[in-house]
Structures are given as C-alpha cells and as structure tokens.
Amino acid sequence: MPGSGTDHTRAPVATPAPVIILVEPQMAENIGMCARAMANFGLSEMRLVAPRDGWPGGGGLKKGAMAAASGATHILETARLYPTAAEAIADLNYVLATTARERGQMKRVVTPAEAMPPVAARIGEGERVGILFGRERIGLTNEEISFADAILTFPVNPAFASLNLAQAVLLAGYEWFKATDGQPTFREHTDSPPATRATVLSMFDYLEAELDVCGFFPPGKKQIMTANLRDILHRLAMTEQEARTLRGVFKSLTEGPRRLRVPKPAEGK
Incomplete structure (x- = not known):
C-alpha cells in the first residue's frame, strides 16, 4: 500500500494460479499497473498478445512499464509474448474471457466471486487456467470470446460500467486471493486474551x-x-x-x- 514502507522489490515464490493474458494492450503504463495488481494478489504469470507498441522493444516502453509496476518487475521480466490470443491460450485447459457487456454468446456468465472457487479447484487438480483481458478501448473481439469456456464480468454500476485494464485485473486477482484462503497481512493486535x-x-x-x-x-x-x-x-x-x-x-x-x-x-x- 502507498506509504507502507514495505519492500515491494522481492519476487515472491510462485504458486499455481491463473495466467493473466493481456490482448493487444496499448500502453506500457497499463501493462506495468497490471503487473502491480497481479503481485498484490499472488498472480505471477503474464502473457502479452501483440502489444501495440511492441514488447520489450523500445527502452522508453519498458521503462514506463517498470515504473508503473512499482516493484512488481519480476512479472514483467518473465512475461511471454504471443502473436494471437489463440496461441496465448493453446496450452491452457480452461479459459475465462472478461467483458463488461453482453455479447450474444451462449456462454455461462460469472462474476469473479463466483468464478474463482471453481478455478482454484481446477488448478488444485493440475489444470492450467487463464483469464483473457481485452484492449483498453474495445475489449475482446467476439471471436476471442468464443475461445473461452465462460465469460467473466464485473458487478459494477450499469450507468458507468467502464473499468480500466488494471482495475479489472485487480478485481479478478482479489477474488482469486480470497478463494485461496488469502488472509490480511495484518490484523488488530492485542496482548490481552479473551475474557474468562x-x-x-x-x-x-x-x-x-x-x-x-x-x-x-x-x-x-x-x-x-x-x-x-x-x-x-x-x-x-x-x-x-x-x-x-x-x-x-x-x-x-x-x-x-x-x-x-x-x-x-x-x-x-
């Protein structure tokens, strides 16, 4: 958290978790902020599908992403690049596609809170799971959504349903962490035992x-x-x-x- 004084630079030990797949992200800063959101909640594997400005080519691009990651550089350093969404999910067993609007596809629609307990069970059984996140402006195409087993959507104000890319990743990561017994990093401290x-x-x-x-x-x-x-x-x-x-x-x-x-x-x- 801002101003907490915690060392954010040390890479945690990776544990099995959903793969975060960013399809054609447009800005280096957004990639970095997604990495930061992932690190907050124990997600460590990022895949990038044809970033608009390339990856990691361009010193300025990578510098902007690293700064926005606020210490979660281990995720950026190990991010893998793919030319298409289909190739990025080829080795996965189960895929969720995020969207904020109805797409007319006969797919199960789940919120992060509904989706993550079954995802945790799948991963616990050895399956590989990925979550597709679309472009900042237009999201995923209907074809990309058709690759997925289910649609992941977020319970937001319908009058203003727009989430930025990092916010969407953070919400999914938060529910993943909760589903896998994530506990607060600190609790109320008292030296006094319960009253007899x-x-x-x-x-x-x-x-x-x-x-x-x-x-x-x-x-x-x-x-x-x-x-x-x-x-x-x-x-x-x-x-x-x-x-x-x-x-x-x-x-x-x-x-x-x-x-x-x-x-x-x-x-x-």
Whole structure:
C-alpha cells in the first residue's frame, strides 16, 4: 500500500494460479499497473498478445512499464509474448474471457466471486487456467470470446460500467486471493486474551446489583431484562482487559457520585 514502507522489490515464490493474458494492450503504463495488481494478489504469470507498441522493444516502453509496476518487475521480466490470443491460450485447459457487456454468446456468465472457487479447484487438480483481458478501448473481439469456456464480468454500476485494464485485473486477482484462503497481512493486535467467564460474570453481578440499587428494573421484569443485558455485553466478545476496563467504568459511574455527595448540614447550625 502507498506509504507502507514495505519492500515491494522481492519476487515472491510462485504458486499455481491463473495466467493473466493481456490482448493487444496499448500502453506500457497499463501493462506495468497490471503487473502491480497481479503481485498484490499472488498472480505471477503474464502473457502479452501483440502489444501495440511492441514488447520489450523500445527502452522508453519498458521503462514506463517498470515504473508503473512499482516493484512488481519480476512479472514483467518473465512475461511471454504471443502473436494471437489463440496461441496465448493453446496450452491452457480452461479459459475465462472478461467483458463488461453482453455479447450474444451462449456462454455461462460469472462474476469473479463466483468464478474463482471453481478455478482454484481446477488448478488444485493440475489444470492450467487463464483469464483473457481485452484492449483498453474495445475489449475482446467476439471471436476471442468464443475461445473461452465462460465469460467473466464485473458487478459494477450499469450507468458507468467502464473499468480500466488494471482495475479489472485487480478485481479478478482479489477474488482469486480470497478463494485461496488469502488472509490480511495484518490484523488488530492485542496482548490481552479473551475474557474468562469468571471476569465476565463478576462484571454482570456488579452491574446488576448497582442497577437494582438505583431502581432500574421494573417489578417483574428483572429476569428478562438481565438476560437481555447479558446478551448485549456478550456480543462485545471482550478481552480480559476490556472486561476489567468496562467494570471500572461502571464502578466509577456509581461510586464516583457517592464520594462527591456532601452531607447536609445539621439543622440549627
């Protein structure tokens, strides 16, 4: 993530994953941004079909792609070049073709969330899977889509369905990562273990006793209201420290005012 200070330059160990195939990409920067999106979610194999400006010919072209990749240069360095989409998918067993609009073909249409669990199962059984992404302006041709087993489309606002190339790759990669048990790189950190039942029940006893003193429970309602109150507090799934802190809050609210009360002066003084 921007500004995270993480080293993005080290190539991860490649694991079986879908092949990302860019058909006639027009700009070096888009190729680089696709590589960055791939690296975010554990995709490592890129295939390029007849890039408009050639690949990797042209120092400026490659320089622009490398800069846009933001450290995911290992993907660009190993990218393979093909003259046609048919040749780029020739060794694959299953292919998805991305498109944002209906093409009139009798193919199954799936979202990335629907597609990736079965794709993970196929790859786990040793199949090779690829995802075709089309040109920035016109996408894939109907013939290229006809090469695929299914259409991959994205659930976006129909009034503005346009995604750029790297965004489409990123969305597919995100769902792939989720489908293969991808976990956040960091989680909320706490040194305190979950609260023990003893701590929680002690807090309940204290709170309910104080509510009794102040007349909180209407006649005949204490049992059901106590059960509801306990349910509310249980849903907090407190740590030991949180339960002790909350009890301290309750204690301060009840005992603090008592300490501050000033006795009325005796009459006649």
